[in-house]
Amino acid sequence: MDLFNFIKQNVDITSVIGEYTSLKKAGSLYWKGRCPFHHENTPSFSVSPHKNIFYCFGCHENGDVINFIEKIEHLSAFEAAQHLAERFNLEIPKEVQSSTMHHAVDKSHYRLCHIVAQWCNDMLLKSPQAVQYIKNRSISPATSGQFILGFFPSGPRGIEQLLAYVSNQGFSSRNLIEEHIIFQGNNGLYSPFEDRIIFPIKDHLGQTCGFGGRIFLPHDTRPKYYNSMETAHFKKGKLLFGFDLAKQEIHKQKSAFLVEGYTDCIAMHQHGFKNVVATLGTACSPEHLQQLAKHAQTMYLLYDADAAGKQAILRLTSSCWQLDLDLKVITLPAGQDPASLLEQGKSLTPYVTSAIDIFSFFLQARGDGFGQESMKSQMTTIQELFELISQVSDSLKQNILLMKTAETLQIPLEIIKKEYTNRHAITQKNNKADTELSSNQLNGNEPEKITHDKLEEQIVASIIHDPSLLTEQYETLLLACLSQNALKIVKKIIDYKKTHGSLSVENMSDVLNAQEIEQTKGLLFTIESANIQLTFENLMLQFQKKYWKSIASHIKMKMAQAKKDNDLEEIQRLMDVFEKLKLELCKKGRL
Ligand SMILES: [Zn+2]
Numbered sequence: 129m130d131l132f133n134f135i136k137q138n139v140d141i142t143s144v145i146g147e148y149t150s151l152k153k154a155g156s157l158y159w160k161g162r163c164p165f166h167h168e169n170t171p172s173f174s175v176s177p178h179k180n181i182f183y184c185f186g187c188h189e190n191g192d193v194i195n196f197i198e199k200i201e202h203l204s205a206f207e208a209a210q211h212l213a214e215r216f217n218l219e220i221p222k223e224v225q226s227s228t229m230h231h232a233v234d235k236s237h238y239r240l241c242h243i244v245a246q247w248c249n250d251m252l253l254k255s256p257q258a259v260q261y262i263k264n265r266s267i268s269p270a271t272s273g274q275f276i277l278g279f280f281p282s283g284p285r286g287i288e289q290l291l292a293y294v295s296n297q298g299f300s301s302r303n304l305i306e307e308h309i310i311f312q313g314n315n316g317l318y319s320p321f322e323d324r325i326i327f328p329i330k331d332h333l334g335q336t337c338g339f340g341g342r343i344f345l346p347h348d349t350r351p352k353y354y355n356s357m358e359t360a361h362f363k364k365g366k367l368l369f370g371f372d373l374a375k376q377e378i379h380k381q382k383s384a385f386l387v388e389g390y391t392d393c394i395a396m397h398q399h400g401f402k403n404v405v406a407t408l409g410t411a412c413s414p415e416h417l418q419q420l421a422k423h424a425q426t427m428y429l430l431y432d433a434d435a436a437g438k439q440a441i442l443r444l445t446s447s448c449w450q451l452d453l454d455l456k457v458i459t460l461p462a463g464q465d466p467a468s469l470l471e472q473g474k475s476l477t478p479y480v481t482s483a484i485d486i487f488s489f490f491l492q493a494r495g496d497g498f499g500q501e502s503m504k505s506q507m508t509t510i511q512e513l514f515e516l517i518s519q520v521s522d523s524l525k526q527n528i529l530l531m532k533t534a535e536t537l538q539i540p541l542e543i544i545k546k547e548y549t550n551r552h553a554i555t556q557k558n559n560k561a562d563t564e565l566s567s568n569q570l571n572g573n574e575p576e577k578i579t580h581d582k583l584e585e586q587i588v589a590s591i592i593h594d595p596s597l598l599t600e601q602y603e604t605l606l607l608a609c610l611s612q613n614a615l616k617i618v619k620k621i622i623d624y625k626k627t628h629g630s631l632s633v634e635n636m637s638d639v640l641n642a643q644e645i646e647q648t649k650g651l652l653f654t655i656e657s658a659n660i661q662l663t664f665e666n667l668m669l670q671f672q673k674k675y676w677k678s679i680a681s682h683i684k685m686k687m688a689q690a691k692k693d694n695d696l697e698e699i700q701r702l703m704d705v706f707e708k709l710k711l712e713l714c715k716k717g718r719l
Contacts, residue, residue: 132194134224135209139216141193142177147379148200148422151175164200164422165189167452200422201332211333237361240299240307241336245328247293248278248339251286252326255279261325261344265391266471271398274373278326280319280341287317308357309339320354327369327390329356329408332419334372338362340390340408353409365413368405368420369393375423377402383426386412387466388437392430395467399476411440414447421451428483430458430466438493445486446519455486488532490516498537510537510547518552583670588614590664595621597664604705605668608682609675617644672709679709 129137142151142159154160154174163173166187173184183190189199197208213220252258252272258279262272280286287310291301301317304310310319324341331337338356356362370393378384385404387393393406403424407416420427427448431437441457448455458479460469466476484492490513498506510533517529530548534541587606591598598606598621606618617640624639672679683706690698 129224131209131213131220131224132205134220135194135212135218136180136192138218139193139212140177141180141182141196142175144193144212144215145175145182145196147376149173163187163189167421203333235335236299236303237307237359238335238337239297240294240303240309241328241338243294243297243299244290244304244309245276245278245326245336245339247290248280248321248326248328249273249276250278251281251289252277252279255281257345258325265395265467266398267391267394268398271394274397275370275394276328276336277394278328280321280324280326282322284316286322287319290319291317308359323348324354329362329367329369330372331361331367332371332375337367340369342390355408364408364410366415366419367408368416369408370397370405371419373397374403374405378405378420379423382424383428384420384424385428385430386416386420387430388432389465389467392466395470396476399470401476412444417444417447417451417453421453424453426454426456428456428458428480429486430460432465441486442490442493445490446516448486449516449520456483457486457489458483488536492536510539510544511551514548514551517548583667583674584610584614587664587667587671588617590660590667591618591621594660594664595625597661598622598625601705601708602668604683604702605672605675605679605709608679609671620644669712672712680706 145151145161145164148164149161151159151161152171157176157178159175159177160171161173161175162168162171163184163186165173165184166189168186172186173182175182180192181190182192182196191199193212194205194208197203197211198205201208201211203211212218252262262277267277281289290304290310294300294304301310305312305317309321310317321339321341323343323345325344327340327342328336329338329340338359338361340356341354343350343352355364358364369390374384374397381403383403385396385401387396387404387406389409390406393404396404405420417427429441429444431441441455444455460466460479469476498509501509513533517526517533520526520529530544531541533539534544537544588610598618603622607615607622610618620639683702687699687702690702
C-alpha cells in the first residue's frame with residue numbers, strides 16, 4: 129500500500145473537513161456544510177464518508193481527503209499526506225514509508241529556522257537587558273515561551289556561538305548564509321538581527337520559516353524592524369504572524385482580530401484573545417484575507433487611527449466585500465495600540481463591543497464634513513462609494529448599502545438610487561434580465577431548453593448511479609430534450625449499453641472521460657439509492673411534463689424523416705414510443 133491509500137483508509141474525511149467548516153448530516157449517505165473554498169450563505173458543499181470524497185455544487189471543488197488538505201493548505205499531495213499523518217498521530221508502517229521515500233520534501237529550511245529560534249530563545253535568558261525589555265512590555269514568561277521569543281546577541285562572539293550551536297545539529301555557516309540569517313561582510317560574518325528582540329515567524333502549519341527582529345536598546349537608531357528576506361518559504365504577503373496558534377480559535381469563533389504588530393498580537397493572546405493575527409509590517413493583502421475568510425465570517429481590524437491607518441482600512445473595503453467577509457473596525461484612543469492599552473491594565477472589551485462595520489467607517493471617514501464640501505468633491509465621494517457598491521454581487525446587499533449611503537450623507541434615497549442606476553445601468557440591466565427570466569419560469573413560460581437544470585442533473589445522476597433505469601422509451605425522451613452537456617453523457621451511456629449490454633457504476637470510467645467524471649461526480653450526492661426506481665420515474669414524469677411540447681415536435685420530426693426514408697420499422701417504433709409516453713402522462717392525469 130502507498131502512503132496516500134494508507135492515509136485515506138486511516139483518516140476520517142468528515143473529521144478532517146469538519147475542522148474547516150461545520151458539517152451536518154444530510155440523509156444517510158452524506159454530510160453538508162458551507163463550502164470552505166468559496167463564500168456562500170446556503171450550504172452546497174457535500175462530503176461522503178462512504179465514497180471518501182467531497183464535492184461543492186457551487187464552485188465544483190472536489191476530491192478525496194488528501195486533495196482537500198492540498199487545496200486548502202496549499203500543499204503538495206505528499207506534504208498533505210504528511211500533515212494528516214502528523215495531525216492524527218498515525219504510525220506509518222515501514223513498507224508504506226519506504227514506498228514513498230522518493231517524495232520526501234526538503235524540510236531543512238524549516239528545521240534550521242527552528243534551531244535558530246531556539247538558540248535565540250536561550251540567548252534571551254542570558255541577556256538581562258533583553259529580559260527587562262520583555263518584562264517592560266508586560267509579556268509573561270509563559271507567553272514568551274509560547275511564541276519562542278528570543279534575542280540575537282551582537283558581535284563575532286554571538287555569531288561563533290550560533291555556528292557552534294547549529295553545527296551540533298548538522299548545519300553549517302553556509303546554510304545560515306543561504307537562508308540569509310547571517311551575511312559575509314568585509315570584517316567577517318555578521319547578522320542584521322544582532323541586538324534585536326527576535327520574533328520567530330511560523331507558517332499556517334506551525335513551521336518556523338523566518339524572523340522579525342525589533343530594536344530595543346536605547347540610542348539604537350536603526351530601522352525599528354528587520355524582517356527575514358523574501359524566499360520561497362517566506363512570503364510576507366502570504367504569512368500572518370500567530371496564524372498557526374489562532375487558526376482553530378478563529379474557526380471556532382468565526383471571527384479574527386487583525387493587528388499591525390507582533391507585540392499587539394502577543395499581548396492580546398496573553399489577555400485571552402486567542403483569535404488574533406498580525407501582518408508582517410506589510411499591508412494586508414488579498415491573500416491574507418482569503419486565508420482568514422476560510423475560517424472567519426467577521427474580521428475585526430485594530431489599526432492605528434491615524435490618517436495612514438484609515439487609508440489602509442479603506443483600501444481593504446472592497447476586497448472584504450468581495451470575499452463576503454464582514455469587516456468591523458475598532459477605533460482605539462489616539463496614540464494607543466492594543467499592546468500599550470493592555471500594558472496599562474486597561475480592557476479592550478469596550479472597544480471591541482463598539483466596533484463599527486466597515487461601511488459605516490468608510491462613510492464616517494469620507495462623510496465627515498460632507499455637507500461643507502464643494503459640489504465637486506461631494507460628487508467624487510458619491511462616485512467612489514458607488515464604485516465600491518457596484519462590486520457587491522448580491523443585489524439585496526447593494527440596496528442596503530445604498531440606503532446606508534443615503535442615510536449617512538443625508539441625501540434622499542430616491543436620488544441616490546436614481547443616480548446609482550444611471551451610472552451602473554449595465555449591471556442593472558443584467559439583473560433585470562435575470563428577474564424576468566425567473567418570473568417567466570414561475571409563470572410556466574419557461575424556455576424550451578435551459579442549460580443548467582436541477583431536474584436534468586438529477587436524471588443524469590440517477591442514470592449514472594443505475595444505468596438500467598434507462599429504458600428505450602426514456603432514451604427517446606431524453607435524447608430529444610436534454611441540454612448539450614447532459615446529452616453528451618447520456619449518449620455515451622446509451623452507446624455503451626448497445627455494444628456491451630450492461631453498465632455498472634464501477635466501469636463508468638470506461639465510458640466517460642476524466643472531465644465528464646469530474647463533472648458528474650458531485651451529482652452522485654444528490655441521489656439516495658433507496659427507492660431510486662420510484663424517484664427516477666417521478667423525475668422523468670416531471671421532465672415529460674416540462675418538455676412535452678418539444679418531445680412531441682421532436683418525435684414528429686423523426687417521424688417525418690422515417691417516412692421520407694420509408695423506414696416502416698422506425699415509424700412503428702416512434703409511434704409506439706409516442707403512444708406510451710402520452711399514455712403515461714394521461715394515466716397520471718398530467719396532460
Ligand atoms: Zn465551493
